[in-house]
Amino acid sequence: MASVDLDPLLLLRQSISDGSAIIPTTSADTSSSGPPPEASLSQATHLQFTNPTRVSIPIDTPTRFVSNDEPVNLRSIYFAWLNREVAIPEYNASATKLNDELTGTAAVHKFAFVERLDLITWLESASEESEFIKPLAGEKDGAVPGAAGAAKATSKAAVVSASARAGRGTLDPRLAQIYDGERRMGDRNTVLRGIKPTDFSHVRKLAQPFMSRKPSPTATALINNPSLALNPKPARRPDPIILLSPSASSLLRMSNVKSFLEGGRYSPPDHNSAVSMLHVSRTMKEIDPTRPMRFILVEGPEQFKPEYWNRVVAVFTTGQTWQFKNYRWSNPAELFKHTLGIYLGWRGEQAPDAIRAFGHRVMPCSIEKWRDPTAPGAETSRWRDREVVEGIWKAIEGNMRAKGWRKDAAPSSI
Incomplete structure (x- = not known):
């Protein structure tokens, strides 16, 4: 093998x-x-x-x-x-x-x-x-040396034959005859050079005088504008991050945030859940309408590297300042200058004083109070949840566009 x-x-x-x-x-x-x-x-x-x-x-x-x-x-x-x-x-x-x-x-x-x-x-x-x-050597440059290159180039039947010999002993002679009649396909290395490795290190010495010369105007243009190159490799866009509040009084925790943000329906959190991170998908039409974006959700930045903070697009908060103790910006006023704040509370109840003190940088949202699903009329009020969720995503998308999120790139700082 x-x-x-x-x-x-x-x-x-x-x-x-x-x-x-x-x-x-x-x-x-x-x-x-x-x-x-x-x-x-x-x-x-x-x-x-x-x-x-x-x-x-x-x-x-x-x-x-x-x-x-x-x-x-x-x-x-x-x-x-x-x-x-x-x-x-x-x-x-x-x-x-x-x-x-x-x-x-x-x-x-x-x-x-x-x-x-x-x-x-x-x-x-x-x-x-x-x-x-x-990537594997064959995926990176198409050169899988020696027998490995030949094995990757053989047909599916040859692979089945090899596994059959390894797993069941002697191969059926009739099946072996069929395999021998198949045409073996090769890759560019076996077709052009065979399986013998070729040393091209001497070419470097021959190319050195040309590489040391002043680049041509065309080469300079390609360096200054990589988009002019043929088949440029698209950059891998990092995943944006949403921070949740670890407070027990928060209406959104790791156990119910996925069903709320993806399904548009609220259910009470399970405080015994041990999930520490998860991701949700959402198409941001104003940023990339062709493919959904994957958002990483965590309750704390304990494992953050410094550059991860540039990917934070929203922070859910209950107004308790101890939540921000280990944040890059522990002062709420400074934190919400860099990212969007979201507070989720019950409809008909006033937001805490701390939330109102944060000002317009924290978006207050209200949902209908949770009622026992078996109670009469309990399900009729949950249709408003989707309306609230759409408003939250709209605010997150607007904040991301303002911070520099693009179809194939993330901001270098927020």
């Missing part, structure tokens, strides 16, 4: 998609017919996959996921997946405990919250790209 097919990240993603078993074990042996004894992550030396073929990968193998310019090992990736629904403080505590149990130089990497969300989204096949995952 080609090295591309044994990529740990692709094996893990495929196993999650298929629901096949992923077993931490202390042995690399895959010859037994039954599953191996499962070991704890602190004792395991290999991670055994069962689909599309049984294979064991060393658990400390570096992957293509890069954090702070360092590849993250397979143990850390699998540990993050197992703890995907755990809150950030509990996840960090579990990682610290596992590091204490590990001996030697092995250690579990602690992901930042955006890295963790991006990884989980990619593993769940909800996204086909990730800013933290390096």
